[in-house]
Amino acid sequence: MNFKNHDKQQYIIDTANAFTRKQITKREFLRKMGLAGIGFSAFGASMLGGHRRLGGLTGIDPAYATTPGQMRDFLREAGRPFAGTTIRYTSEATPPTVVANELKGEFTELTGIEVEIEIVPLEQVLAKATQDVQGELGTYDLYYLDQAWHATFARDTIDPVQYYNDKPELAMPDFDFADFSEPLVEGISKIGDKWVGVPFDIPIFTLMYRRDILEKHGIAVPTTYDEFTAAVQFITEAERENGIYGTGLQARSGHYSLECDWSQAVWGHGGSIFRADGTFSGNDAEGVAGLEWYQELLRNAPASSLESTWDGQFQMMAAGQVALVQSWDEFFPGLDADGSDVQGLWEMTIPLIGPHTLRDRADAGYGEIPDWGHQGGSSIALSRYSKNPDAAWLFLQWVTSKEMMVQLTLGGGFAPMRNSSYADQRILDKAVVGPGTTRHLPVVLETIEKYIASEPDMPLWAGLSSNEIPTELGKLLTGQDYDGNAQACADQIAQIVDAATADAGLR
Amino acid sequence: MTETTITSTGPQQPRKLWTMPRWLTSEHPFPWVFPTTATLIVFGLYPILYAVWLSLHRRHPVTRENQFNPEWNWSRVFADERVWDAIAVTYMYTSVAIVIQLALGLAIALLLDSERRGFGLMRALMTLPLVVPPAVTGMMFLLMYNNSFGVISRSLQHIGLMGTDTPLLATGSTALWAIMVADTWQWTPFMVLIMLAGLRALPKDPFEAAAIDGANAWQAFTRLTLPMLSKIIAIAVLIRGIDLFRVYDYVKVMTDGGPGTATETLTAYAGKIYFGSANFPYASAVAILTLVLVIITANIFIKVFKVRF
Numbered sequence: 012m013n014f015k016n017h018d019k020q021q022y023i024i025d026t027a028n029a030f031t032r033k034q035i036t037k038r039e040f041l042r043k044m045g046l047a048g049i050g051f052s053a054f055g056a057s058m059l060g061g062h063r064r065l066g067g068l069t070g071i072d073p074a075y076a077t078t079p080g081q082m083r084d085f086l087r088e089a090g091r092p093f094a095g096t097t098i099r100y101t102s103e104a105t106p107p108t109v110v111a112n113e114l115k116g117e118f119t120e121l122t123g124i125e126v127e128i129e130i131v132p133l134e135q136v137l138a139k140a141t142q143d144v145q146g147e148l149g150t151y152d153l154y155y156l157d158q159a160w161h162a163t164f165a166r167d168t169i170d171p172v173q174y175y176n177d178k179p180e181l182a183m184p185d186f187d188f189a190d191f192s193e194p195l196v197e198g199i200s201k202i203g204d205k206w207v208g209v210p211f212d213i214p215i216f217t218l219m220y221r222r223d224i225l226e227k228h229g230i231a232v233p234t235t236y237d238e239f240t241a242a243v244q245f246i247t248e249a250e251r252e253n254g255i256y257g258t259g260l261q262a263r264s265g266h267y268s269l270e271c272d273w274s275q276a277v278w279g280h281g282g283s284i285f286r287a288d289g290t291f292s293g294n295d296a297e298g299v300a301g302l303e304w305y306q307e308l309l310r311n312a313p314a315s316s317l318e319s320t321w322d323g324q325f326q327m328m329a330a331g332q333v334a335l336v337q338s339w340d341e342f343f344p345g346l347d348a349d350g351s352d353v354q355g356l357w358e359m360t361i362p363l364i365g366p367h368t369l370r371d372r373a374d375a376g377y378g379e380i381p382d383w384g385h386q387g388g389s390s391i392a393l394s395r396y397s398k399n400p401d402a403a404w405l406f407l408q409w410v411t412s413k414e415m416m417v418q419l420t421l422g423g424g425f426a427p428m429r430n431s432s433y434a435d436q437r438i439l440d441k442a443v444v445g446p447g448t449t450r451h452l453p454v455v456l457e458t459i460e461k462y463i464a465s466e467p468d469m470p471l472w473a474g475l476s477s478n479e480i481p482t483e484l485g486k487l488l489t490g491q492d493y494d495g496n497a498q499a500c501a502d503q504i505a506q507i508v509d510a511a512t513a514d515a516g517l518r
Numbered sequence: 519m520t521e522t523t524i525t526s527t528g529p530q531q532p533r534k535l536w537t538m539p540r541w542l543t544s545e546h547p548f549p550w551v552f553p554t555t556a557t558l559i560v561f562g563l564y565p566i567l568y569a570v571w572l573s574l575h576r577r578h579p580v581t582r583e584n585q586f587n588p589e590w591n592w593s594r595v596f597a598d599e600r601v602w603d604a605i606a607v608t609y610m611y612t613s614v615a616i617v618i619q620l621a622l623g624l625a626i627a628l629l630l631d632s633e634r635r636g637f638g639l640m641r642a643l644m645t646l647p648l649v650v651p652p653a654v655t656g657m658m659f660l661l662m663y664n665n666s667f668g669v670i671s672r673s674l675q676h677i678g679l680m681g682t683d684t685p686l687l688a689t690g691s692t693a694l695w696a697i698m699v700a701d702t703w704q705w706t707p708f709m710v711l712i713m714l715a716g717l718r719a720l721p722k723d724p725f726e727a728a729a730i731d732g733a734n735a736w737q738a739f740t741r742l743t744l745p746m747l748s749k750i751i752a753i754a755v756l757i758r759g760i761d762l763f764r765v766y767d768y769v770k771v772m773t774d775g776g777p778g779t780a781t782e783t784l785t786a787y788a789g790k791i792y793f794g795s796a797n798f799p800y801a802s803a804v805a806i807l808t809l810v811l812v813i814i815t816a817n818i819f820i821k822v823f824k825v826r827f
Contacts (some may be wrong), residue, residue: 134793141796145582185735264688265790282542316663317688317777330667441792474795485780515579 079414083121084408089181090122093402097125099142100406102155103133105212105389106341111410114418118409124155124402133157133267137473140164149396150405156208157389158199159267159476162377162468165202168392172206174404181401183408184247190413190429196463198380199388207412208392210428214339215458216275216385217451219346222358224255232358235365236279239335240307246334247311257325258308258335259318263286264485267477268320271385273484275337278381278464281367285376285467289518291508294501297370302487302497309488317489329353337362339387340455341425346450355444363459377472377517382464410481421447426455461471470513479507526749555778572802583800591803600802606782607694607809612762616755621755622702623709628739630710631717637725641714646705652704656771661702662770663687687773690780695752697768698780707760709754716750717743752823756816763812784808 068080102108108130111363129151131139140154144167156164175182191200195210218239220232225242228249235241245259250256261268274284275295282297292298304414309316313332315323325342331353336342346357354402360382397403411414411428417435420427431457432438442450466472486492487500512518541548563722565665576590577583595601630641647655662670665685674680686696720743728738744751766785769775775790782790785808792801 138796145798147797173628192799250534263774264778265774266776294684313666314683314685314688318665318685327666472581474797478790478794482776482778483774489688489780490778491780511579517580 050297054420056234059224060142062237079311082409082412082414085184086121086405089183090124090405091354091403092400093405096121096123096399096402097127097313098151098152098397098399098403098406099127099227100153100155100391100403101129101131101136101151102391103136103157103389104130105144105214106153106425107212107419110419110422111415112420113408113414115406119405124406126406137477143394143396147396149394149398152390152394152397153206153407154213154392154394155292155389157473159466160473161199161202161207161390162471163470165205165207167395168207169391169395169400170206171209171406171407174393174400175408178404181404181408182407183412186408186427187411187431190428190431192428192459194459194463195386195388195428197465198386199236200390202378202420202468208390208471209407211389211391211411213386213388213426213428213455213459214341215426215455215463216337216362217340217458218360218362219328219336219338219357220360221331221334221353221392223356224250233335233361233363236304236363236365239337239363240304241483242384243311243335247433250334254332256313256333257311257338259319259324259333260308260312261319261321261324261338262305262306262309262312262316262485263320263323264489265482267481268324269481269484269488271301272338273305273480274386274463276305276465277355278362278369278385279380279383280304281370283370283375283381286378287374287376289376289512291505291512292375294498294505297367299498299501302484302501306495306497315342319428328357340451340458344423344425344446344448344499347359347444347450348446351492360455361454362462364462371395375467377467377469378465379467382462382467384458384462385461385464385466410516420449423447425458426452469512469517471515471517475508479511480504483507483511527658529822545560565585568695569802569806571629572799574798577797577799579795579797580827591800594800595803595807600782601784602809603779604784604787604804606780606787607779607781608763608811611694611698611765612759615701615762616759617697618702619706619709619758620751620755622706624713626706626710627713627717631714644710646707647704649705650704652767653771655700655704656730656768659696659768660687660772663696679704688763688777690777693773693777693781697765697772700763700768700772705758709758712750712754713747716747720746749826752819752825755823756819756825758814759819760812763815764808784811 019226041434062449109127109493112128112130115128119125136155137157137160140152140156140160141163142148143150145156154164154168156168169281172188175186175188186207188494191210192213193215196206199210199213200206200208217247218233228245230242230245231238233242245257246255261272265270277284277298278301280301282295282301283292285293293302313327315327319327321339321342324336324338325345328336328342329346329351342358342360344359346350346353347355364383368381372380374448375381389425391407393400393403393407410419413429413431416427416429416432417437418424420432420438427433427438438449438452441448444450450498466476483500483504485493487497493500493503527621540546543549552608568639572584573584575584576589578585626644630637630644650658659670662668663686665671665682665688671686675682680686683694686692693739701811722743724746726740728742731739764785765783766789769783769786770789771783773781775786779787784804787809788801788804791804
């Protein structure tokens, strides 16, 4: 980098920091960016606070990304043989993927490797990845793998740790696998001893609450399931006339989001999805208690909860319709965005704990981890069938490197996967109310370290969690079947799931 | 390849070493039929045969191997409660939507069948919904039905036809109807166009004779227009009916088959097995069943209504 470029990038970073700290206005920020030759599209500009968005993406410009000199030299050198290669990656529109898509130009500039990122809905990601591995096609070099799919794809990916050791000429200096949060690696990336992919996204359940509404009614921040239920009922009763409900849910029938809510409800009441012998246990007393609790929450939530996935749940929070939500931490930066009606009003704390006792991991099946904070993380994995594994491996290292993890977090405000990122001064500096805030990250880190819960690692889980289970739950919650009887619904799910696991020879 | 015989007698013929086989010349039908036939085989027949072949396999969910086991999927298809539910939903959707679209299409066509000023523009405007991709239409209605901010839901709530606690798309009793509205908005113009073409092609003489005999408009419509239009109506119903039977886009975008299975049509269920569970052989079995049902239903319709092409 020459001095002119260095000065320009320093100027851009200083200006961005000043804007983040509210030392300059948006108009001034855009004017300065204009002087620096950075053009913002209307869309990008609007993302600086005009619109609400899941994850609070701040419309980071590629110029923010400053790949350190050592990494730049490495990428130039290692990437030279692959210049002109195109690699493909398919993913859901998760915050890190969206920001990475904006920043990938710098990787291409350094290596000459083109990166195509296909962003599609979650179920299509699954279908595309499944077709690819079924035919061993190698259409995609990198897969986005939701934590629920890891067992399904474990044998279709290359272990990144092994690849790092096997290919020293492609090993990025200071990549440091040990820097990834250990609970995340266990929950998101590893099946047995194998790393299926590198952790790339960690939405996790935390408790979010409207400080002003709780203060208005003199309600203490709930810490247990019982306190939460009481607070939700009280607020609904008191505020329904004002269009405000106690909570909002992601209860869309047949969608994975409903399964996520349900599994946390079961764990939170001392249950688990599977027993140690591999049979379904969501229909035992604890499981049914969890489902009945969820039915009660639904009575204290906007009716649109039934048609909402995570996007709809975020919209309820951003629109000021709900007061208490236990859900994905990634909502939080968007709530703090400029122009948000609820900017600075939402706070975050650790997920609800007790009064029930968690079921022991040893009593659950298929590697399930019952705990208080449902994680919905994902990893980015190198396909075993890739036609360009080395070029894809370079991109994978770049996008999950220490520096990029910080850049992605600054751009998206979501929780980083590396321990070092949480201590990075740039991230600490953004821990203020505003777009792309990081002020919630200490809570997220605590939840990851102490309370992370994981769904089962089993090959059938991708289908069961996004089809059979949420469909039957939807019948119950919308009154299509079971006449409100949670036990009957759970028993039916048990019958379906147990038949499937028996057919598959899993028990 | 054939070679000509060179003889020593007679006038000198030009030496021809090779002539094109007759079946490759323009005199033979083969070169004319081959491109179309090949296209049909590759893009029409092969996928169907492949789906049939796939449906005869059992996919092991752990090993992901497809093992030949003809009974596995087909015995399950008929024992699967969701298949039977989906068949019921599909027939319900098709039959109700076709009646609404036919009635509306015919009524609008009768209104627009005029040469007066401005009617041409109205006929042109009618076609606009047809150019919107169905998935976009689904998304549009999804937003308009949103229980919190959707214009349709808010309006219905405002006039008291709907409560705030019954989201249209998340209530079993209303979701299918809500999808039909989107479908009807988009495809009624198709019916209008066909009916208009039919109306324009009707001979004028019978109507003039009826008018002289003192028939009123209703009598002319029921005794002349409808009988003479019956073949057009039958063909329109057949085409639209087959299309409705395969509905996927609206269901996928607006409800994904929910709530529960209230809007799960056969194609939506097949899609869910395919995309959600990645059980390609079973999804193929459901898809083939859909094809068989379409063929049977369409042929019954053709027989009953004596449709001739």
